[in-house]
Amino acid sequence: MADTQSQVHQETEMIPDHPEKxxxxxxxxxxxxxxxxxxxxxLFASLIGxxxxxxxxxxxxxxxxxxxxxxxVFVMTMILLTSSLTSVFAVSAMHKGNMKGVLTWMxxxxxxxxxxLGFEIYEFYEYVHEGLGFTTSAFSGAFYTLVGTHGAHVAxxxxxxxxxxxxxxxxxxxxxxxxKFYTAILYWHFIDVVWVFIFTVVYLLGIxx
Amino acid sequence: xxxxxxxxxSTLWDWLTTVDHKKVGILxxxxxxxxxxxxxxxxxxxRIQLMFPEASFLPYQSFNEMFTMHGTNMIFLxxxxxxxxxxxxxxxxQIGARDVAxxxxxxxxxxxxxxxxxxVxxxxxxxxxPPDAGWTSYVPLASDQYAGSGxxxxxxxxxxxxxxxxxxxxxxxxxxxxxxxxxxxxxRMPLFTWTSFVASxxxxxxxxALTVGYLLLMLERLFGANFFxxxxxxxxxxxxxxxxxxxxxxxxxxxxxxxxIFSEVIATFAKKRLFGYTAMVFATLxxxxxxxxxxxxxxxxxxxxxxxxxxxxxATMAIAVPTGIKIFNWLFTLWGGRIKxxxxxxxxxxFIPSFVMGGVTGVMLAVSAANYQMHDTYFVVAHFHYVIVxxxxxxxxxxxFYWWPRMFGYKLNEPLGKWFFWLFLIGFHLTFFFQHxxxxxxxxxxxxxxxxxxxFSDMNFISSIGAFMxxxxxxxxxxxxxxxxxxxxxxxxxxxxxxxxxxxPSPTPEYNFAQTPLTRDLDPLWYEKMxxxxxxKASEPLGDIHMPNATILPFLMAVGLFVSAFGFVYHxxxxxxxGIAFTFACMFVxxxxxxxxxxxxxxxxxxxxxxx
Numbered sequence: 001m002a003d004t005q006s007q008v009h010q011e012t013e014m015i016p017d018h019p020e021k022x023x024x025x026x027x028x029x030x031x032x033x034x035x036x037x038x039x040x041x042x043l044f045a046s047l048i049g050x051x052x053x054x055x056x057x058x059x060x061x062x063x064x065x066x067x068x069x070x071x072x073v074f075v076m077t078m079i080l081l082t083s084s085l086t087s088v089f090a091v092s093a094m095h096k097g098n099m100k101g102v103l104t105w106m107x108x109x110x111x112x113x114x115x116x117l118g119f120e121i122y123e124f125y126e127y128v129h130e131g132l133g134f135t136t137s138a139f140s141g142a143f144y145t146l147v148g149t150h151g152a153h154v155a156x157x158x159x160x161x162x163x164x165x166x167x168x169x170x171x172x173x174x175x176x177x178x179x180k181f182y183t184a185i186l187y188w189h190f191i192d193v194v195w196v197f198i199f200t201v202v203y204l205l206g207i208x209x
Numbered sequence: 210x211x212x213x214x215x216x217x218x219s220t221l222w223d224w225l226t227t228v229d230h231k232k233v234g235i236l237x238x239x240x241x242x243x244x245x246x247x248x249x250x251x252x253x254x255x256r257i258q259l260m261f262p263e264a265s266f267l268p269y270q271s272f273n274e275m276f277t278m279h280g281t282n283m284i285f286l287x288x289x290x291x292x293x294x295x296x297x298x299x300x301x302x303q304i305g306a307r308d309v310a311x312x313x314x315x316x317x318x319x320x321x322x323x324x325x326x327x328x329v330x331x332x333x334x335x336x337x338x339p340p341d342a343g344w345t346s347y348v349p350l351a352s353d354q355y356a357g358s359g360x361x362x363x364x365x366x367x368x369x370x371x372x373x374x375x376x377x378x379x380x381x382x383x384x385x386x387x388x389x390x391x392x393x394x395x396x397r398m399p400l401f402t403w404t405s406f407v408a409s410x411x412x413x414x415x416x417x418a419l420t421v422g423y424l425l426l427m428l429e430r431l432f433g434a435n436f437f438x439x440x441x442x443x444x445x446x447x448x449x450x451x452x453x454x455x456x457x458x459x460x461x462x463x464x465x466x467x468x469x470i471f472s473e474v475i476a477t478f479a480k481k482r483l484f485g486y487t488a489m490v491f492a493t494l495x496x497x498x499x500x501x502x503x504x505x506x507x508x509x510x511x512x513x514x515x516x517x518x519x520x521x522x523x524a525t526m527a528i529a530v531p532t533g534i535k536i537f538n539w540l541f542t543l544w545g546g547r548i549k550x551x552x553x554x555x556x557x558x559x560f561i562p563s564f565v566m567g568g569v570t571g572v573m574l575a576v577s578a579a580n581y582q583m584h585d586t587y588f589v590v591a592h593f594h595y596v597i598v599x600x601x602x603x604x605x606x607x608x609x610f611y612w613w614p615r616m617f618g619y620k621l622n623e624p625l626g627k628w629f630f631w632l633f634l635i636g637f638h639l640t641f642f643f644q645h646x647x648x649x650x651x652x653x654x655x656x657x658x659x660x661x662x663x664x665f666s667d668m669n670f671i672s673s674i675g676a677f678m679x680x681x682x683x684x685x686x687x688x689x690x691x692x693x694x695x696x697x698x699x700x701x702x703x704x705x706x707x708x709x710x711x712x713x714p715s716p717t718p719e720y721n722f723a724q725t726p727l728t729r730d731l732d733p734l735w736y737e738k739m740x741x742x743x744x745x746k747a748s749e750p751l752g753d754i755h756m757p758n759a760t761i762l763p764f765l766m767a768v769g770l771f772v773s774a775f776g777f778v779y780h781x782x783x784x785x786x787x788g789i790a791f792t793f794a795c796m797f798v799x800x801x802x803x804x805x806x807x808x809x810x811x812x813x814x815x816x817x818x819x820x821x
Contacts, residue, residue, distance in 0.1 A: 024387065028310040032383040035413055039375055043417035046454070050425065050436065050447055057442020059435075134434060138442035141434035145425065159793075160800075167801045176803055 305390025321373025479546025567595030588648025636678025
């Protein structure tokens with residue numbers, strides 16, 4: 001045990017400033033993940049486009065103005081944006097070679113993400129109670145599909161980051177796990193940005209437009 | 210554990226667990242060829258039905274299933290995987306790389322494609338029979354109101370295989386950007402690598418739109434959503450937009466790598482550097498960009514209005530310009546060259562006029578006013594078969610003859626190859642040339658029969674004869690593959706080639722390049738032949754080579770989704786959830802188990818070299 005610890009200590013000392021991008025594998029992961037996010041952008045753009053096309057199609061069910069409570073969604077937005085900020089703190093800890101900082105900030109990120117998800121589940125639960133089922137109208141289907149796909153992404157991100165946090169809880173920062181944390185954080189930023197669009201297009205436009 | 214050399218337990222296990230881009234490439238070719246044969250048989254059944262007026266060879270329902278599965282199999286499960294096969298095998302060799310960027314994802318992409326494709330085709334044996342709403346599967350024809358469980362197999366299987374394609378596309382993009390050997394700058398990359406790179410970009414940005422389309426259709430069919438039901442506030446045209454936002458780039462995903470293949474073959478067999486290399490790259494990029502701007506030309510008759518129709522018509526015609534640049538560059542490459550006529554080159558030479566015909570009818574169809582007359586007739590069928598068979602399929606055959614010695618260590622027989630070529634080419638033109646006129650005379654596509662005395666009989670008969678010629682020609686090819694095995698290994702560079710894939714021993718070693726080559730010019734091997742000693746200079750000393758470990762996980766992840774898809778079709782949510790959970794569990798294992806691969810030692814590489 002003492003032996004592994006000294007080895008960990010050594011590795012931490014040799015860690016360069018940008019540990020996520022020094023190995024070829026890290027570089028590949030970094031670039032590949034950016035491309036993946038490009039594809040995800042089209043995925044969400046298609047869903048948002050579909051929603052915009054169908055948001056008037058409420059049939060006999062409730063519509064956006066009957067349902068959305070901006071204060072709740074505003075709080076959710078703030079929580080998710082804060083979680084982006086904490087994940088930035090994790091990256092800056094990574095660049096200082098401080099694995100403890102990375103782990104702490106990522107735990108906070110995950111907790112904020114889980115809070116967001118909890119609010120979203122509560123929100124869906126309320127809407128179903130107010131008569132907006134998945135099959136109520138074209139609007140309801142498009143709404144749940146778009147926001148639900150985003151929620152599924154948040155859930156996947158939480159699972160992913162938790163896996164990393166538990167797997168690397170006492171290995172120290174290495175050239176193998178730095179890119180893993182870094183891509184997870186990229187992903188996390190991405191789902192935050194998508195939420196900003198959803199907040200604007202679905203909620204603000206739903207109430208005001 | 211992580212540093213041991215993977216030991217192959219058996220051949221089957223070896224192929225199930227491989228992450229070697231060369232083996233994955235061959236797997237793609239085998240999978241693609243399998244679906245190509247199925248789709249070809251489906252085409253033959255349709256042509257037999259249409260050979261005579263009011264024929265009763267195929268029941269009308271079967272006819273609908275045949276044209277649906279013919280298109281689906283050919284586009285998604287034959288043409289694209291066959292191109293992926295060549296891309297997988299050849300791109301790393303052309304850029305001097307030992308591997309692709311993501312060997313694991315590469316294998317994963319293949320297994321997703323294969324099991325997704327098998328799942329779609331299982332609809333022949335299970336449920337209410339295969340899908341029958343056309344490969345475009347427009348709603349409401351594809352909604353559960355009109356279509357049976359075949360459509361469930363269709364949307365689920367194609368979502369899985371589409372995921373595989375997306376993964377493959379990302380892998381190629383990163384491979385090309387990050388894995389190039391020293392000196393291999395972007396503007397020294399062979400055209401096949403360039404065009405495959407741009408096609409991968411199109412895959413990345415086009416496939417998610419299709420995924421969303423299939424997702425919506427699946428949610429509607431299986432979970433009662435109402436996206437496409439007007440009474441519930443839905444809109445059927447959304448499906449068409451999503452489908453064609455993917456569907457039109459898809460055409461270029463297929464044709465761009467084909468253009469790349471022809472550029473390699475024509476330059477090699479004209480013994481000249483490709484004319485206008487920079488213009489070729491530029492034209493490829495422009496086509497890739499414009500490919501996203503024209504999807505609505507498939508929807509001129511939907512009623513988008515004159516302004517939208519005009520904009521999309523002009524954008525469509527604009528694509529003829531970069532394509533024309535390419536055609537002239539090939540002609541100028543041939544001009545003054547020492548042209549060697551062999552099967553690979555014959556396919557390339559035949560492509561030029563055939564494809565130009567398809568391009569011209571494309572511009573005709575882009576005239577949106579005239580399109581009202583030609584929409585959904587055999588004119589459209591003739592047009593897209595001229596670009597896809599005259600472009601993509603001829604490219605695949607050309608590539609097969611050209612790269613066969615590199616991939617399998619023997620040349621295909623030339624006389625048999627020429628029989629194949631002439632039978633196929635003449636058959637192709639007989640089949641589809643007359644369909645232009647059938648279409649202009651008003652014969653609608655996707656209709657199982659026609660009446661005596663409508664004036665369609667003779668040309669349909671000729672068309673069917675042509676189809677038989679193509680089928681017989683293809684049998685010549687299959688025979689060729691087996692007959693030629695005994696012809697012996699023609700060595701590393703059988704064609705007096707120009708690019709890096711011809712610089713390494715045959716059969717290709719597992720690690721591709723013992724030493725990463727130094728590229729000094731476009732056509733690096735040709736440059737060394739002209740200015741050096743004909744061998745590539747090494748850019749590194751001989752050393753240990755790092756390799757990825759083989760793993761069964763990609764296969765298992767695909768099996769998880771495959772099983773899950775059955776759960777969805779048969780409304781068994783436990784099976785559906787279990788399959789997905791299994792796939793996620795495999796992802797989890799992959800994430801927590803650090804796998805650093807193994808090294809092939811210098812001594813082994815040296816002993817390989819001595820064997821040469």
